[in-house]
Amino acid sequence: MQTLVNVSNRLPVTVGKTIRQASGGLTAALEGLLSDAFRLKWVGWPGAPVSAAERREEIAHFLLQEYNYVPVYLTRSEVNGHYHGFANSSLWPILHYMPNYMHYDEQWWETYLEVNQRFAECILETADEDAIIWVHDYQLMVLPRLLRRARPKQRIGFFLHTPFPSYEIFRCHPKRVELVEGLLGADLVGFHTYGYLRHFRSTVLRLLGLESHAAAVAHDTGHTHLGVYPIGINAPKFEAELASPRSARARQQIRKNFAGRRIVLSVERLDYTKGIPNRLDAIDRFLSSYPDLDRLVFIFVSVPSRESVFEYQQLREQVQRQVGEINGRYATMANSPIHFIYNPIKFEELAALYSLADVCLVTPLIDGMNLVAKEYVACQDENPGVLVLSEFAGAAEELFNALTVNPYDVGQVADALQRALDMPEDERRQRMRQMRARVTAFDAQHWAKSFCDDLVKHEERTDSLDMSAETEAVILDRFRRAGRIAFFLDYDGSLREFESEPHLASPDSEILELVNRIQGVPSVDPYIISGRDAQQLETWFGSFAVTLVAEHGYLFHRPGARRWETLNASGDFSWKPRVLEVLRDYEGETPGSVVEEKGSALVWHYRKSDPEFGSWKAHALAGELYEMLANLPVEIHHGKKIVEVSSIYVNKGAAMERFMREGRYDLGFCAGDDQTDETMFRLERDDLLSVKIGEGATRARYRVRDPRRFRALLRQILDLLESRAQ
Numbered sequence: 001m002q003t004l005v006n007v008s009n010r011l012p013v014t015v016g017k018t019i020r021q022a023s024g025g026l027t028a029a030l031e032g033l034l035s036d037a038f039r040l041k042w043v044g045w046p047g048a049p050v051s052a053a054e055r056r057e058e059i060a061h062f063l064l065q066e067y068n069y070v071p072v073y074l075t076r077s078e079v080n081g082h083y084h085g086f087a088n089s090s091l092w093p094i095l096h097y098m099p100n101y102m103h104y105d106e107q108w109w110e111t112y113l114e115v116n117q118r119f120a121e122c123i124l125e126t127a128d129e130d131a132i133i134w135v136h137d138y139q140l141m142v143l144p145r146l147l148r149r150a151r152p153k154q155r156i157g158f159f160l161h162t163p164f165p166s167y168e169i170f171r172c173h174p175k176r177v178e179l180v181e182g183l184l185g186a187d188l189v190g191f192h193t194y195g196y197l198r199h200f201r202s203t204v205l206r207l208l209g210l211e212s213h214a215a216a217v218a219h220d221t222g223h224t225h226l227g228v229y230p231i232g233i234n235a236p237k238f239e240a241e242l243a244s245p246r247s248a249r250a251r252q253q254i255r256k257n258f259a260g261r262r263i264v265l266s267v268e269r270l271d272y273t274k275g276i277p278n279r280l281d282a283i284d285r286f287l288s289s290y291p292d293l294d295r296l297v298f299i300f301v302s303v304p305s306r307e308s309v310f311e312y313q314q315l316r317e318q319v320q321r322q323v324g325e326i327n328g329r330y331a332t333m334a335n336s337p338i339h340f341i342y343n344p345i346k347f348e349e350l351a352a353l354y355s356l357a358d359v360c361l362v363t364p365l366i367d368g369m370n371l372v373a374k375e376y377v378a379c380q381d382e383n384p385g386v387l388v389l390s391e392f393a394g395a396a397e398e399l400f401n402a403l404t405v406n407p408y409d410v411g412q413v414a415d416a417l418q419r420a421l422d423m424p425e426d427e428r429r430q431r432m433r434q435m436r437a438r439v440t441a442f443d444a445q446h447w448a449k450s451f452c453d454d455l456v457k458h459e460e461r462t463d464s465l466d467m468s469a470e471t472e473a474v475i476l477d478r479f480r481r482a483g484r485i486a487f488f489l490d491y492d493g494s495l496r497e498f499e500s501e502p503h504l505a506s507p508d509s510e511i512l513e514l515v516n517r518i519q520g521v522p523s524v525d526p527y528i529i530s531g532r533d534a535q536q537l538e539t540w541f542g543s544f545a546v547t548l549v550a551e552h553g554y555l556f557h558r559p560g561a562r563r564w565e566t567l568n569a570s571g572d573f574s575w576k577p578r579v580l581e582v583l584r585d586y587e588g589e590t591p592g593s594v595v596e597e598k599g600s601a602l603v604w605h606y607r608k609s610d611p612e613f614g615s616w617k618a619h620a621l622a623g624e625l626y627e628m629l630a631n632l633p634v635e636i637h638h639g640k641k642i643v644e645v646s647s648i649y650v651n652k653g654a655a656m657e658r659f660m661r662e663g664r665y666d667l668g669f670c671a672g673d674d675q676t677d678e679t680m681f682r683l684e685r686d687d688l689l690s691v692k693i694g695e696g697a698t699r700a701r702y703r704v705r706d707p708r709r710f711r712a713l714l715r716q717i718l719d720l721l722e723s724r725a726q
Contacts, residue, residue: 001037001038001039002037002038002039002130002131002132003038003039003040003041003127003128003130003131003132004038004039004040004041004131004132004133004452005041005042005043005123005126005127005131005132005133005134006026006030006040006041006042006043006134007042007043007044007119007123007133007134007135007136007140007143008026008042008043008044008135008136008137008140009044009045009083009087009137009139009140010044010045010046010047011042011043011044011045011046011047011063011069012026012027012042013046013047013063013067013069014047015046015047015048015050015059016048019059019062019063021066021067026136026444030445030448037449037452038132038452039068040068041068041069041070041126041127041131042067042068042069042070043069043070043072043119043122043123043126044069044071045071045072045073045074045079046059046063046071046073049073049074049075049076049079050073051075056071056073059071070122070126072115072118072122074115074118077111078114078115081105081107081108081110081112081115082108082111082112082114082115082139083139084306084308084309085105085107085108085111085112086105086108086111086112087112087138087139088306088309089102089103089108089309090102090103090104090105090108090173091138091141091173091179092138092162094165094170094172094173095138095162095163095164095165095170096162096163096165096273096365096366097163097165097166097169097365097366098272098273098366099169099172101272102172102173104173104174109174109175113142116140116141116142116143116146116182117146119140119143120143120146120147120150123147124147124150129151129153129154131154131155132155132157132452132455132456133147133154133155133156133157134157134158134159134451134452134455135147135156135157135158135159135186136158136159136161137159137160137161137162138160138161138162141158141179141182141183142178142179142181142182143158143182143185144156144158144182144183144184144185144186145181145182145183145184145185146182146185147185148185148186148221152221155187155455155456156187156188157186157187157188157189157190157451157452157455158183158186158188158189158190159189159190159191159229160183160189160190160191160192160196160368161192161231161368161369162368163192163196163366163367163368163394164191164196164197164199164200164203165199166199166202167199167202167203167207170199171203171206171207176203176207177207180200180203180208181208183200183224184204184208184217184219184221184224185221185224186224187223187224187225187455188224188225188226188227188451188454188455189225189226189227190226190227190228190229190451191226191227191228191229192228192229192230192231192368192369192394193228193230193394193397194228196368196394197226197227197228200226201217201226202612204217205611205612206610206611209498209607209611209641211695212226215227218694218695218705219706220705220706220708220709222705225454227451227454229447229450229451230369230394230395230397230398230442230447231369231371231444231447232374232439232442232443232444232445232446232447233371233374233375233378233439233443233444234443234444234445235378235439235440235443235444236443238351238354238375238378238379239378241347241348241351242352242355242379242381244348246348247348247351247352250346250348250349250351250352251352251355254352254353254356255356258297258299258339260294260295261294261295261296261297262295262296262297262359262421263297263299263353263356263357263358264296264297264298264299264357264358264359264360264361264417264421265298265299265301265353265354265359265360265361265376266279266298266299266300266301266302266360266361266362267301267350267353267360267372268301268303268362268364268372269302269303269304269305270302270303270304270305270312270315270316270319270342271305271306271312271315272311272315272365273364273365273366273367274364274365274367275363275364275365275390275407276300276302276315277315277318277319277322278365278407278408278410278413279361279363279407279413280319280322280323280326280338281322281410282363282410282411282413282414282417283298283326283337283338283414283417284322284326284329285410285411285414286413286414286417286418287329287330287337290418293330293332293335293337294332294334294335295335296337296421297335297336297337297338297339298337298338298339298361299339299341299353299357300323300339300340300341301341301345301350301353302319302340302341303343303344304316304343304344316342320340320342323338323340326338350375354375354376354378354379354380355379355380355381355382357376357385358385358386358420358421359385359386359387359388359417359420359421360373360376360385360386360387360388361388361413361417362376362387362388362389362390362393362395363388363389363390363405363407363413364390364392364393364407365390365392365407365408366392366393367390367392367393367394367395368394369393369394369395370389370390370393370394370395371395373387373389373393373395373399373402374399374439377399377432377435377436377439378436378439378440380432380436381436383425384428384429384431384432384433385420385428385432386402386403386420386421386423386428386431386432387399387402387403387431387432387435388403388405388413388416388417388420389402389403389404389405390404390405390406390407391404391405392406392407398438398442399435399438399439401430401431401432401434401435402431402435403416403419465692465698465700465701465702465703466705467702467703467704467709467713471702472713472716475689475702475717476716476720478667478689479667479669479717479720480720480724482666482667483523483666484523484524484663484664484666484667485523485524485525485665485666485667485668485669485721486524486525486526486527486659486660486663486665486667486668486669487518487524487525487526487527487669488527488529488652488656488659488668488669488670488671488680489526489527489528489529489670489671490528490529490652490671490672490673490677490693491505491528491530491532491537492505492530492531492532492673493640493672493673493674493693493694493707494671494672494673494677494693494707494710495507495511495514495528495707495710495711496508496511496707497707497708498607498640498641501608502605502607503536506540507540507541511711514714514718515528515541515544515546516544517718517722518546518714518718519545519546521718521721521722522725524721525547525663525665526544526545526546526547527546527547527548527549527656527659528541528546528547528548528549529549529552529553529652529655529656529670529672529680530548530549530550530552531552531601531603531644532550532551533550533551533598534548534550534551534555534557537550537557538557542557544559545559545560546559547559547659549567549652549655550564551598551599551600551601551650552600552601552646552651552652552655552676553567553650553651553652553653553654553655553656554566554567554568554598554599554601554646554647554650555567555599555600556655566599567650567654567655568647568649568650568654572633572647572649573600573647575629575632575634575645576602578628579602579625579628579629579634579645580595580597580602582621582624582625582628583595583602583604583621583643586604586617586621587604589617590606590609590613590614590617591610592606592607592608592609592610592614593605593606593608593609593614593617594608600646600647600650601644601645601646601647601650602644603642603643603644603645604618604621604642604643604644605641605642606618606641606642606643607641607642614641618638618643619638621643622636622638622643625643625645629645633647633648633649634646634647634648635647635648635651637674637675637676638675639674639675640673640674644676651679652672652676652677652679652680653679653680653682653683654679656668656670656680657683660685660687660688665687667687667688667689668685668687668688668689669688669689669691669717670688670689670690670691671691671692671693671710672692672693673693673694673707674696677692677700678698678699681698681699681700681701682699689701689702690702691703691704691710691713692704693705693706693707693710694706
């Protein structure tokens with residue numbers, strides 16, 4: 001049976017003088033799933049600082065033996081920096097569209113990294129490479145990347161239990177890039193709604209420049225698949241509780257306490273994302289015109305949350321002041337309209353309240369899902385009430401028979417309250433029946449099973465071109481048997497990763513070392529064949545014994561030569577003035593784009609434009625150029641962040657074919673990443689090995705996923721050639 005290592009910030013235990021298991025939504029979600037499919041191991045902080053080594057060993061032994069839990073011990077300062085600081089004072093507000101609440105401290109970030117690293121070390125000690133690792137929530141966003149670096153083949157999933165905001169919000173965070181890169185270490189990242197998934201894709205595109213589709217993002221370590229998994233509740237637990245004698249007693253007591261009054265229920269943590277002040281404003285407006293104040297009560301169950309944080313202290317004071325003012329304004333001798341409970345209540349009391357409430361008011365300003373709405377629906381059976389639900393809660397996408405409201409619109413919420421209280425029984429029953437059927441069918445266990453099933457089935461997708469140990473062996477064998485060899489290597493996107501500023505993509509020490517090694521191997525001639533201009537290539541590689549080929553094959557420079565030569569001097573370039581005029585128009589219409597003029601080509605670059613707008617304009621430009629230049633001797637390339645127009649007589653394939661013929665090579669090895677390199681790949685020659693770097697359709701024989709992996713392949717080839725030469 002396969003092991004599932006579940007990783008969350010907290011273990012579901014309470015540690016004090018005794019240790020007892022705590023129930024929660026995640027625990028319930030995993031209970032039924034794991035009995036048949038997986039053997040569960042859970043890694044997390046036990047919830048209390050433990051300094052004595054003996055006590056730590058005692059707790060660890062007990063948790064492992066009783067529950068198969070593995071504790072990650074944190075000091076009080078680590079909890080403050082990681083959890084209270086970075087996670088809840090920095091990340092939480094950003095994820096909930098409230099950057100005005102965000103605080104950032106560099107030391108918090110350092111602690112966050114240290115704690116995530118501590119989790120990674122514990123997991124690696126606990127789990128073997130065959131185990132599946134499922135990481136949960138914003139406290140551990142960089143953990144997938146740390147695990148991936150240590151174990152490239154490990155199966156890793158991540159689920160975000162909060163919203164993921166739009167790029168314009170998320171970009172405010174100082175560590176936005178590191179956080180997104182952390183998540184891309186996972187094989188599968190799950191969200192509650194498609195909207196959150198869409199925001200994540202947009203953020204990945206704008207921050208990292210990585211194209212994606214609705215199902216996956218391709219990046220330097222493989223693929224990260226994306227999915228939508230709306231979390232459910234433990235519906236059977238509520239049904240069982242409502243059938244218990246203690247719940248019957250709780251319902252009887254509530255009926256007695258609030259006899260003759262209709263109940264509007266509100267249950268949540270006291271958090272600024274929940275919109276409690278807005279909700280109280282709506283209640284205030286509603287009560288101002290309600291005719292019978294003695295026959296209605298609002299029960300607010302507000303669970304204390306993060307009481308050491310200043311913003312939460314302010315919120316508590318504001319809410320208590322508002323409750324007092326409303327009660328003072330609308331109280332009668334028989335009734336106070338708001339019954340405010342600032343404490344957790346017993347589970348049987350909660351289930352009883354859910355079952356008896358005529359209306360449940362769930363109006364957060366933003367919420368990842370909001371399980372209160374689903375819990376209320378699950379408990380509504382005999383005489384159903386009405387759910388009033390914020391359109392900004394994830395649950396609104398599923399519970400579409402609720403009365404959905406904009407929580408910022410006080411008048412709309414007040415009107416929805418009135419409509420809910422006036423709704424006929426038949427309508428209430430029909431609305432609730434459909435929602436209840438969904439809540440009970442798609443419960444917490446269904447959520448967990450859906451995610452784990454997808455995580456297991458999303459093996460790395462490969463095609464017949466992908467590099468493997470077998471194909472590497474075939475390539476190395478070809479090099480082993482060849483005499484004279486030519487390397488034709490593209491630069492940007494192949495030897496070197498792209499940069500937002502093209503002039504910043506200078507070769508680093510690793511690339512310079514590779515080029516130096518290639519030039520030093522006997523019977524090997526290196527060619528760097530690029531779209532770059534002659535001056536740039538000569539600046540970077542002019543000191544090496546390398547033939548430089550610029551502008552996709554228009555100019556070339558042999559080692560030691562005094563000047564550059566033209567490969568095809570008779571080309572027709574009369575089309576350039578007309579094309580330049582069009583490109584200049586698009587440059588003006590598209591902020592961040594620039595036009596580059598070359599001897600044989602014109603290029604419109606949009607790497608610094610907004611990715612979506614730039615891509616849209618690029619498709620429009622390419623279409624316009626195809627129509628305009630249909631009968632002229634040009635090729636139009638829509639490559640990576642460029643649209644290029646060049647002569648059909650000038651291309652990398654023609655240049656490579658000439659050099660292969662002149663050099664009488666036994667083997668040619670060409671590599672590139674975009675459409676301009678396909679002119680090399682489509683040459684049908686037995687003496688040619690071709691490698692595509694990156695995604696997309698290609699005529700190349702083999703593929704590697706990114707420049708880093710291609711450089712690793714080059715090192716293997718050079719190791720072989722150098723050992724052969726000795």
